[in-house]
Amino acid sequence: MNTSGERPSDPPDESWTVARLLRWATEDLTKRGSDSPRLDAELLLGRTLGLDRVQLIVQHTRPLDGAELAAFKQMFVRRRAREPMAYILGGREFYGFDVQVDRRVLVPRPDTEVLVDVALERTSERDMYGRALDLCTGSGCVALALGLRRRTWKITGSDLSEEALAVARTNAARLGVARNVRFVQGDLFQPLRARHRFELIVSNPPYIPSAEIAELMPEVRDFEPRLALDGGADGISVLRRLVSEAPAHLTPGGVLACELGAGQSERAVELFEAAGFTDVRRHKDLGGHERVVSGQLPA
Numbered sequence: 044m045n046t047s048g049e050r051p052s053d054p055p056d057e058s059w060t061v062a063r064l065l066r067w068a069t070e071d072l073t074k075r076g077s078d079s080p081r082l083d084a085e086l087l088l089g090r091t092l093g094l095d096r097v098q099l100i101v102q103h104t105r106p107l108d109g110a111e112l113a114a115f116k117q118m119f120v121r122r123r124a125r126e127p128m129a130y131i132l133g134g135r136e137f138y139g140f141d142v143q144v145d146r147r148v149l150v151p152r153p154d155t156e157v158l159v160d161v162a163l164e165r166t167s168e169r170d171m172y173g174r175a176l177d178l179c180t181g182s183g184c185v186a187l188a189l190g191l192r193r194r195t196w197k198i199t200g201s202d203l204s205e206e207a208l209a210v211a212r213t214n215a216a217r218l219g220v221a222r223n224v225r226f227v228q229g230d231l232f233q234p235l236r237a238r239h240r241f242e243l244i245v246s247n248p249p250y251i252p253s254a255e256i257a258e259l260m261p262e263v264r265d266f267e268p269r270l271a272l273d274g275g276a277d278g279i280s281v282l283r284r285l286v287s288e289a290p291a292h293l294t295p296g297g298v299l300a301c302e303l304g305a306g307q308s309e310r311a312v313e314l315f316e317a318a319g320f321t322d323v324r325r326h327k328d329l330g331g332h333e334r335v336v337s338g339q340l341p342a
């Protein structure tokens with residue numbers, strides 16, 4: 044609300060133009076702590092009007108009618124409460140494709156694309172018919188990226204959350220990879236047959252220390268599933284189990300790659316080496332932090 048008391052929810056008012064509404068919404072979201080207020084406002088208004096960001100600039104004098112203002116408001120109040128944009132818009136781009144997301148799953152992060160790059164790079168010499176496992180798959184984004192890049196591979200995604208898997212399965216069907224990407228439910232390796240071996244295991248497990256969750260930004264703390272965030276007292280309780288159990292599910296020469304929190308790479312390397320992995324490497328994310336560790340079992 045601005046100083047003159049205007050609200051976009053007021054009755055139809057042709058004086059609410061694209062430019063004016065964007066100004067008002069940007070100012071409001073700034074006050075409420077969004078770190079990308081103008082972009083948020085443009086994306087929400089663009090979605091309301093079916094316009095892209097360039098069209099919004101070109102049509103800045105376009106007036107909005109009452110129905111358009113009401114539709115905008117419906118989304119805007121959610122963003123005001125700091126709900127992630129991806130949940131409001133219903134999706135997020137990851138590795139060049141759209142992943143549908145809602146509150147049942149973590150919003151895929153650009154840094155997780157590094158995990159996919161590492162997994163593809165370290166298995167580039169492999170057989171055409173490989174098998175990969177994405178533990179803690181959530182929306183399925185990593186499994187789907189692998190499935191889209193390695194059409195002849197069989198990819199399994201697993202997660203403890205049945206709700207998350209419903210989202211992952213919908214994504215696989217939408218992207219046309221349901222034939223080579225399947226999903227199973229359970230605690231880490233528990234849903235897999237004991238004799239089942241993979242050439243590649245990837246994972247982005249929960250890794251926030253429990254005590255730090257209360258300090259996270261509202262978008263994460265209040266909206267993303269706690270199960271997707273909470274890595275136990277030291278942040279690496281899921282990673283620790285995962286790394287120690289992984290060798291029993293890998294073929295000789297098999298590769299494990301995991302995403303971690305900033306400051307966890309040292310301990311992760313120790314875990315990898317203690318579990319028998321060789322050629323253990325650290326990989327930096329887009330901000331230059333070591334956020335992925337990978338290793339290979341002896342052939």
Ligand SMILES: C[S@@+](CC[C@H](N)C(=O)[O-])C[C@H]1O[C@@H](n2cnc3c(N)ncnc32)[C@H](O)[C@@H]1O
Pocket residue numbers: 148149150151152155178179180181182183184185201202203204207229230231247248249250270271272281
């Ligand atoms: C950080 S999210 C990663 C989601 C997705 N892979 C991504 O990169 O966006 C972690 C996921 O691990 C799942 N999870 C947590 N504990 C688990 C466990 N013990 N076994 C299997 N999945 C678990 C959560 O439900 C959540 O979907």
